[in-house]
Amino acid sequence: MKTKxxxxxxxxxxxxxxxxxxxxxxxxxxxxxxxSAGARSKIILSYGLKEGEIEPNxxxxxxxxxxxxxxxxxxxxxxKVKVASVVRAARRDLVEAGHYFEAHxxxxxxxxxxxxxxxxxxxxxxxxxxxxxxxxxxxxxxKYREEESLKRTxxxxxxxxxxxxxxxxxxxxxxxGDVGFEASQEDAEHIKEEIKKTKxxxxxxxxxxxxxxxxxxxxxxxLGVEVLHITQLLEKLxxxxxxxxxxxxxDPCDLGRHSDxxxxxxxxxxxxxxxxxxxxxNRENAHCCGAGGGVRGxxxxxxxxxxxxxxxxxxxxGAEVLLTECASCLHNFKNAKKRKQKIExxxxxxxxxxxxDGEVK
Amino acid sequence: xxKQLRAIVGEENVSDDLADRYIYGSDASIHQSSPSVVVxxxxxxxxxEILRFANREKIPVVPRxxxxxxxxxxxxxxxxxxxxxxxxxxxxxxxxxxxxxxxEPGVINDELNRELKPYGFFFPPTPASGKVCTIGxxxxxxxSGMRAIKYGATRDAVLGLKVVLANGDLVRMGTSTIIQASxxxxxxxxxxxxxxxxxxxEATLRLKPLPxxxxxxxxxxxxxxxxxxxxxxxxxxxxxxxxxxLMDEVAIKSVNKALKAGLPEVEALILFECDGIKAxxxxxxxxxxxxCEDCGAFDIIISDNPEEMEKLWEVRSxxxxxxxxxxxxxxxxxxxxxxxxxxxxxxxLVEGIHRIARENGIIIGTYGHAGEGLIxxxxxxNPRVSDEWDRTRKxxxxxxxLVQHLGGTTSGEHGIGISKAPYFKKERKELLxxxxxxxxxxxxxxxxxxxxxxxxxxxFFTATKLRYPVKERR
Ligand SMILES: Cc1cc2nc3c(=O)[nH]c(=O)nc-3n(C[C@H](O)[C@H](O)[C@H](O)COP(=O)(O)OP(=O)(O)OC[C@H]3O[C@@H](n4cnc5c(N)ncnc54)[C@H](O)[C@@H]3O)c2cc1C
Numbered sequence: 001m002k003t004k005x006x007x008x009x010x011x012x013x014x015x016x017x018x019x020x021x022x023x024x025x026x027x028x029x030x031x032x033x034x035x036s037a038g039a040r041s042k043i044i045l046s047y048g049l050k051e052g053e054i055e056p057n058x059x060x061x062x063x064x065x066x067x068x069x070x071x072x073x074x075x076x077x078x079x080k081v082k083v084a085s086v087v088r089a090a091r092r093d094l095v096e097a098g099h100y101f102e103a104h105x106x107x108x109x110x111x112x113x114x115x116x117x118x119x120x121x122x123x124x125x126x127x128x129x130x131x132x133x134x135x136x137x138x139x140x141x142x143k144y145r146e147e148e149s150l151k152r153t154x155x156x157x158x159x160x161x162x163x164x165x166x167x168x169x170x171x172x173x174x175x176x177g178d179v180g181f182e183a184s185q186e187d188a189e190h191i192k193e194e195i196k197k198t199k200x201x202x203x204x205x206x207x208x209x210x211x212x213x214x215x216x217x218x219x220x221x222x223l224g225v226e227v228l229h230i231t232q233l234l235e236k237l238x239x240x241x242x243x244x245x246x247x248x249x250x251d252p253c254d255l256g257r258h259s260d261x262x263x264x265x266x267x268x269x270x271x272x273x274x275x276x277x278x279x280x281x282n283r284e285n286a287h288c289c290g291a292g293g294g295v296r297g298x299x300x301x302x303x304x305x306x307x308x309x310x311x312x313x314x315x316x317x318g319a320e321v322l323l324t325e326c327a328s329c330l331h332n333f334k335n336a337k338k339r340k341q342k343i344e345x346x347x348x349x350x351x352x353x354x355x356x357d358g359e360v361k
Numbered sequence: 362x363x364k365q366l367r368a369i370v371g372e373e374n375v376s377d378d379l380a381d382r383y384i385y386g387s388d389a390s391i392h393q394s395s396p397s398v399v400v401x402x403x404x405x406x407x408x409x410e411i412l413r414f415a416n417r418e419k420i421p422v423v424p425r426x427x428x429x430x431x432x433x434x435x436x437x438x439x440x441x442x443x444x445x446x447x448x449x450x451x452x453x454x455x456x457x458x459x460x461x462x463x464x465e466p467g468v469i470n471d472e473l474n475r476e477l478k479p480y481g482f483f484f485p486p487t488p489a490s491g492k493v494c495t496i497g498x499x500x501x502x503x504x505s506g507m508r509a510i511k512y513g514a515t516r517d518a519v520l521g522l523k524v525v526l527a528n529g530d531l532v533r534m535g536t537s538t539i540i541q542a543s544x545x546x547x548x549x550x551x552x553x554x555x556x557x558x559x560x561x562x563e564a565t566l567r568l569k570p571l572p573x574x575x576x577x578x579x580x581x582x583x584x585x586x587x588x589x590x591x592x593x594x595x596x597x598x599x600x601x602x603x604x605x606x607l608m609d610e611v612a613i614k615s616v617n618k619a620l621k622a623g624l625p626e627v628e629a630l631i632l633f634e635c636d637g638i639k640a641x642x643x644x645x646x647x648x649x650x651x652x653c654e655d656c657g658a659f660d661i662i663i664s665d666n667p668e669e670m671e672k673l674w675e676v677r678s679x680x681x682x683x684x685x686x687x688x689x690x691x692x693x694x695x696x697x698x699x700x701x702x703x704x705x706x707x708x709x710l711v712e713g714i715h716r717i718a719r720e721n722g723i724i725i726g727t728y729g730h731a732g733e734g735l736i737x738x739x740x741x742x743n744p745r746v747s748d749e750w751d752r753t754r755k756x757x758x759x760x761x762x763l764v765q766h767l768g769g770t771t772s773g774e775h776g777i778g779i780s781k782a783p784y785f786k787k788e789r790k791e792l793l794x795x796x797x798x799x800x801x802x803x804x805x806x807x808x809x810x811x812x813x814x815x816x817x818x819x820x821f822f823t824a825t826k827l828r829y830p831v832k833e834r835r
Contacts, residue, residue: 011689014685014744014829015685015686015692015694016685017389017681017682017685017692017695018387018388018389018428018828019389019429019490019492019493019681019682020389020427020428020429020493021490021682023427023493023495024492024493033401033447034376034381034399034401034445035381035384035428035445035447036376036380036381036383036384036385037573041384044383044384044387044828045380045384046384047828048383049832053383053826054379054380054383057378057379057380059378059379059380060379060380062380063380067624077682078619078620078681078682078683079619079682079683079685079686080619080680080686225759270632316811330482354565
């Protein structure tokens, strides 16, 4: 197999000393047990493919795609190997050689047809406003999978008097780099054009993956506006409400490990929830919810099992409410939750809106 | 073979897929050699059945823990079955009143210690790989770590074992008592056996009370020889620190790169720790400080603040992987690694290694458990250049010759495996036949991790494929 993408990661691949420190807290390894599922093995498989010692087969492909790209391994790696980037490159080469997952290819097609990952009939949340301070980008998962939660987020922004305008969205394409495909330049141009039209100076994102994509993806290098995640905006605002309930917080990987926003969401929560309880694994050591890296699409059961474990960790804190600020995490947790589990799960912004309307305590 | 194995452990616990065979063909060493099949047993009974089958069919079986061994002891030279024991990870019993615990072989060192903590006890060997390595692998390699100077190595903690022999029989070795004088101490023979004599399926381990308090210190030296002298003097004074570690310039620079540790980049530093009750160890710490000062140390830090102590130690436990960040085009190849000499010979050893590196035009970092006379060698190699490997091999030969000249031993804690076997065979020349005889009694068909230790290939470098893209190989 040709390994063009992996070539540029050779230094990282060789720097891996195979110490296996990355086995610690690798959520996929915890689920599957086989060493070949762990982070170290993904580097070894990448090495094998690159050097032509192995050729792709179904399990090699599966193993390289059974990774949420949560980057816990990068935190644990003392040689600072960019494991997630190597895995992305391996996926790129696999896809290039025709070893892709149908679910991922479908996403590409769906976006072409409908502008969203799920191929659902286009929904537009219309809050157009001329001269708004923020252009708002809500992302596919929120809009098409966590609509109620997203509506609440928008309600909150309105109630807090935030000046924002929606745009005609197409998918930001962030997920494609994760699953080995190339993201669409055309879509990026459309988004940039839409943002330009609003004349807003700042782009506000609700989804951590979109946030990261706008910040890091070379297609958006010339975006020309400041990109903010909603928690960064909320941190600057005051809320007229409080909850006395015990609240915990789950760090989304794209917000925490990938964007270094650990304290910001906690500062927001502190403003309205004095009874805050950290999970044992938090911040850079927060276990992944299992939704990322294309795993939910191609290995649904694996993904849900990871979410179940993380949810249990939230419950173990004694919290009544689990907060996060990521539609993907939220969605996975809700799918993982058993009816008898009493914990309530919300995005921070959603919870705040409900609190302000007196719909939760 | 697959059919029989699946019948024993279930379909989901057997794999002969290329992905698994490739992965289970390597550990943290330089070697790569794939098994035919990987099996993940979940019980003693299953292990017995697997061995009965393998013994009958004369199929090699290589037990495996976390695969963190650095000399290829878990790499299956002859293919066959790799027995991944990580599913057997239960702590069976903790008995502080009897000072022991009973565990399955796949229990991870740090997880055991986490469970022991509330009882006020701990399992003393402290390998830097403790967050991942398994008790089975630790016993098989006689792992130890920086606290061995005071608390001993894994061998000192093994009271009893349950072992499945090559023919599938389950035997109990040793006792659940702190002392025993009941004949051959076969449990001790299993220590360091590297999977060649039997599969350990349960261990009874001696615990030590957790010291109430501790303090950690760090001293910097402009010259490596000054640090070596300080170590010798500390030991000669009769002080028993709970750790006494040395790092050279290469090690210091590497952790600075990996951890942004911000250490002053001098020729050497030593880290020391004393534990017990503050009133008594304060005196020792001050004595160590004085010795360091007399030997020319500067900028000595001493702390008993938990966070600061952890920071000081983090530097140490990260050196191994961090050394692969020392220079852009170099990686850390696990060679020599854990040579050990009588403590008084340490300065000669360290200086000798640096001389060998210079003479061969390569980079070797040194650091290690100085208080035990153990030095880790970080060979930093450009893996693509075959000439560099040639010089490296020559340096490895010379380092081991030096160790033997100084009255030391080939391996202090990582075991022999493949990479160190040629030197081990030189060191233990007159014992090789005796060892082969023992192996024959335990494993007449030579199925358990064959061709390791005394039976390993003469040239470690050509014994397996290397896990590096070396261009030409002799
Ligand atoms: C970064 C790093 C740091 C390290 N630091 C140290 C250190 O400070 N001190 C130290 O001593 N070592 C250290 N090591 C080496 C290694 O971690 C130890 O030797 C460890 O004990 C190996 O355990 P494992 O579970 O990974 O065993 P493996 O590597 O899987 O196996 C090692 C040997 O044990 C045998 N084996 C495993 N389980 C069983 C069983 N149940 N029955 C019979 N045989 C068995 C295998 O066949 C093999 O021969 C380090 C390694 C790395 C990568």
